[in-house]
Structures are given as structure tokens and as C-alpha cells.
Amino acid sequence: MLTKLLNIKYPIIQAPMFLVSNTEMVIEAMKSGIAGCIPALNYRTLPELREAIKELKQAKVEGGSFGFNLIVNKSNVKYKDQLRVLCEEGCDFIITSLGNPEETITEAHAVGIKVFCDVTDLHFAKKVEDLGADAAIAVNNQAGGHRGNLSPKELISLLTKHLTIPVISAGGVGCKSDIDKMISYGAAGVSVGSPFIASIEAGVTDEYKQACVDYGAKDIVMTERISGTPCTVINTPYVQKIGTRSTWLEKVLNKNRTLKKWVKMIRFYIGMKATEKAALQATYKTVWVAGPSIEYTQAILPVKDIVKKLIN
Structure with missing residues (x-):
């Protein structure tokens, strides 16, 4: 145990x-x-x-x-x-x-x-x-x-x-x-x-916390736009606007063996910064990471x- x-x-x-x-x-x-x-x-x-x-x-x-x-x-x-x-x-x-x-x-x-x-x-x-x-x-x-x-x-x-x-x-x-x-x-x-x-x-904005109250399991979607690896987020209007799939350029670069590692590192860094901004500032660019268990929040x-x- x-x-x-x-x-x-x-x-x-x-x-x-x-x-x-x-x-x-x-x-x-x-x-x-x-x-x-x-x-x-x-x-x-x-x-x-x-x-x-x-x-x-x-x-x-x-x-x-x-x-x-x-x-x-x-x-x-x-x-x-x-x-x-x-x-x-x-x-x-x-x-x-x-x-x-x-x-x-x-x-x-x-x-x-x-x-x-x-x-x-x-x-x-x-x-x-x-x-x-x-x-x-x-x-x-x-x-x-x-x-x-x-x-x-x-x-x-x-x-x-x-x-x-x-x-x-x-x-x-x-x-x-x-x-x-x-x-x-x-x-x-x-x-x-x-x-x-x-x-x-929790050290995040009240907006992020309240989103976990207001949204539920049905509002959780997978996105490739955060770190390059599929990640679950709350399906806010901003997420709907930018989409959840990698861009055509990222897909092309990911097929190149030489560039793939660097693309992932850059995407990871950009995704971290975007998530940080949404979590710590009141902004319309809300990319809030969460799982379906917020259903009970x-x-x-x-x-x-x-x-x-x-x-x-």
C-alpha cells in the first residue's frame, strides 16, 4: 500500500x-x-x-x-x-x-x-x-x-x-x-x-480556479498546441478559436529527423510560456490544463x- x-x-x-x-x-x-x-x-x-x-x-x-x-x-x-x-x-x-x-x-x-x-x-x-x-x-x-x-x-x-x-x-x-x-x-x-x-x-488566477468549477468532464479536450505532445485542456472559447491540432508547419518539421528534436524543444518552451501566462494572469488567451475529474469540483x-x- x-x-x-x-x-x-x-x-x-x-x-x-x-x-x-x-x-x-x-x-x-x-x-x-x-x-x-x-x-x-x-x-x-x-x-x-x-x-x-x-x-x-x-x-x-x-x-x-x-x-x-x-x-x-x-x-x-x-x-x-x-x-x-x-x-x-x-x-x-x-x-x-x-x-x-x-x-x-x-x-x-x-x-x-x-x-x-x-x-x-x-x-x-x-x-x-x-x-x-x-x-x-x-x-x-x-x-x-x-x-x-x-x-x-x-x-x-x-x-x-x-x-x-x-x-x-x-x-x-x-x-x-x-x-x-x-x-x-x-x-x-x-x-x-x-x-x-x-x-x-493554488498559485493560479481565480479565473482558472473558477473555470474548474464552471466546466465539467464534457468540456475537456486534447490539444497538440501546448507542448507538441497531446495534452488535456478546458475547451474555452480561445482554445476553440486556435484549434487543437499542430500547424501544417509543425507537422512538416516533425517529419524531418534532424529538426524534429529542436521543433519539440521550441514547442515545449512556447507551450510552457503560453500556459504560464494563462495560469498567472487574467487574459482572454485561456489555455487551462485540467482533467475530466473537475466534474466533481x-x-x-x-x-x-x-x-x-x-x-x-
């Missing part, structure tokens, strides 16, 4: 969300008996990342746990320095995404940090298990942001059948019955993101009340 793995009261990780997650959210999560995680990319500089780790270590309570998410592919030029800081300062766990986690697993294990790896299929799940990952995070087709292709039941059942490490389900959890469902499929716990966007502590609440809704 995830509770034993992270020494937490409830088998829930407050998922790392780009621009949304912050120390205030994670501290409240830990006080509520769950784990919290922040993308390392939410910090522009390494000193800022160090300060965040120190703040979380000081605020840590028994029954709570905290970690950071690392993008481990070449699009993240800060990756190696971020990993070094995490290992120097210490945290309970690291979640890896979008790349080969071998270096992270080796370095983190050397200082006693657990490593969980995002996976979307059995092939990569077996790879991270062989590399020594402590758990696989099964990103299903109900997840917000970059999601998988398999349903929660399909993916969890497949991974638990063939892996010996714990499987943590990511996607499709907005209420207590959803957690019970994922556990019944064999998951050791769940990673929950979108319901926490509309928290008082009915008000902007403190983190502790969102946790209560998930466990009661």
Missing part, C-alpha cells in the same frame, strides 16, 4: 501540476495525512528550489510526505541541476516524467530518496521496474495534462499482473468512490491533480476540505 511506502495516513498523492502546485498546497496536504508533490520546473532558479525543499522539511508532519517531479528528457535543460539539488537537500520521493529515469533512480537511491515513474503502458513499466523504480505511476486516459491511452481498469490490471512493484493510479479520481474503484483494480494508491486546482492555496475550497471530500 502507498500508505506504508510513504508513511502517510491515506493512499493519496497530491499530484504535481505545472504552475499550480506550491509549498502551501503541499504543507496543507501533509497536514491532512496525504503526500504532496511539486514540479521542480515550478521554480525558475536553483536557490528557489532549495528554499522550497527547506520550507517543506521544516513543515513536515508525521503522516505526511513530500516530493518533486522531474522532467527527465532533453527538453528540460535544467534536469541535471535540479536532480543534484534534490539529492543534496533531500525529499521523500521523486516522480519522473517524459524520459529515461535511470540516472534519477541511481542518484536518488544513493541518498535514500524513493523514485516513482510515470508510465502509460506495460513496455515502459517493465523498463522502469528493471531499473529499480520503487513504484510505477499508471497514467491512464482520464488523467489531466499528458495522459495515457488505456482506461484506468485496463492499465492498472495490466500492470499489477506483470509487475512486482506497487502501481499508483493517476487519472480519473474526483471523489471517494473513484479511489475505491482504483484500489479494487489493484492500485496501491492514487495520484490526484485536477480537483486541487480549485483550491484556495463545485466550489473553490481549502486543500484540507478537498482532501476530506476524497476520503469521506
Whole structure:
């Protein structure tokens, strides 16, 4: 069970969300008996990342746990320095995404940090298990942001059948019955993101939070216009206007082996900046990342009340 793995009261990780997650959210999560995680990319500089780790270590309570998410592919030029800081300062766990986690697993294990790896299929799940990952995070087709292709039941059942490490389900959890469902499929716990966007502590605009209240599961669409990789967003009028498919130029450039890597890196950077502007400023250019579990979001609440809704 995830509770034993992270020494937490409830088998829930407050998922790392780009621009949304912050120390205030994670501290409240830990006080509520769950784990919290922040993308390392939410910090522009390494000193800022160090300060965040120190703040979380000081605020840590028994029954709570905290970690950071690392993008481990070449699009993240800060990756190696971020990993070094995490290992120097210490945290309970690291979640890896979008790349080969071998270096992270080796370095983190050397200082006693657990490593969980995002996976979307059995092939990569077996790879991270062989590399020594402590758990696989099964990103299903109900997840917000970059999601998988398999349903929660399909993916969890497949991974638990063939892996010996714990499987943590990511996607499709907005209420207590959803957690019970994922556990019944064999998951050791769940990673929950979108319901926490509309928290008082989240560091995004009230417009973004309110959108998670006003829109529902039917309003979530896939777009290729953020990072070059399909990503779920709220289908605002602006998203409808710009469309959700790559431009003809991006498609042509992506077919060129030499240019493909650079196109992806540029698209990733542009997409991050566009998402940052929408999340942190009141603007008509609203590209708000979220998953279908916002269906259960009915008000902007403190983190502790969102946790209560998930466990009661």
C-alpha cells in the first residue's frame, strides 16, 4: 500500500501540476495525512528550489510526505541541476516524467530518496521496474495534462499482473468512490491533480480556479498546441478559436529527423510560456490544463476540505 511506502495516513498523492502546485498546497496536504508533490520546473532558479525543499522539511508532519517531479528528457535543460539539488537537500520521493529515469533512480537511491515513474503502458513499466523504480505511476486516459491511452481498469490490471512493484493510479479520481474503484483494480494508491486546482492555496488566477468549477468532464479536450505532445485542456472559447491540432508547419518539421528534436524543444518552451501566462494572469488567451475529474469540483475550497471530500 502507498500508505506504508510513504508513511502517510491515506493512499493519496497530491499530484504535481505545472504552475499550480506550491509549498502551501503541499504543507496543507501533509497536514491532512496525504503526500504532496511539486514540479521542480515550478521554480525558475536553483536557490528557489532549495528554499522550497527547506520550507517543506521544516513543515513536515508525521503522516505526511513530500516530493518533486522531474522532467527527465532533453527538453528540460535544467534536469541535471535540479536532480543534484534534490539529492543534496533531500525529499521523500521523486516522480519522473517524459524520459529515461535511470540516472534519477541511481542518484536518488544513493541518498535514500524513493523514485516513482510515470508510465502509460506495460513496455515502459517493465523498463522502469528493471531499473529499480520503487513504484510505477499508471497514467491512464482520464488523467489531466499528458495522459495515457488505456482506461484506468485496463492499465492498472495490466500492470499489477506483470509487475512486482506497487502501481499508483493517476487519472480519473474526483471523489471517494473513484479511489475505491482504483484500489479494487489493484492500485496501491492514487495520484490526484485536477480537483486541487480549485483550491484556495493554488498559485493560479481565480479565473482558472473558477473555470474548474464552471466546466465539467464534457468540456475537456486534447490539444497538440501546448507542448507538441497531446495534452488535456478546458475547451474555452480561445482554445476553440486556435484549434487543437499542430500547424501544417509543425507537422512538416516533425517529419524531418534532424529538426524534429529542436521543433519539440521550441514547442515545449512556447507551450510552457503560453500556459504560464494563462495560469498567472487574467487574459482572454485561456489555455487551462485540467482533467475530466473537475466534474466533481463545485466550489473553490481549502486543500484540507478537498482532501476530506476524497476520503469521506
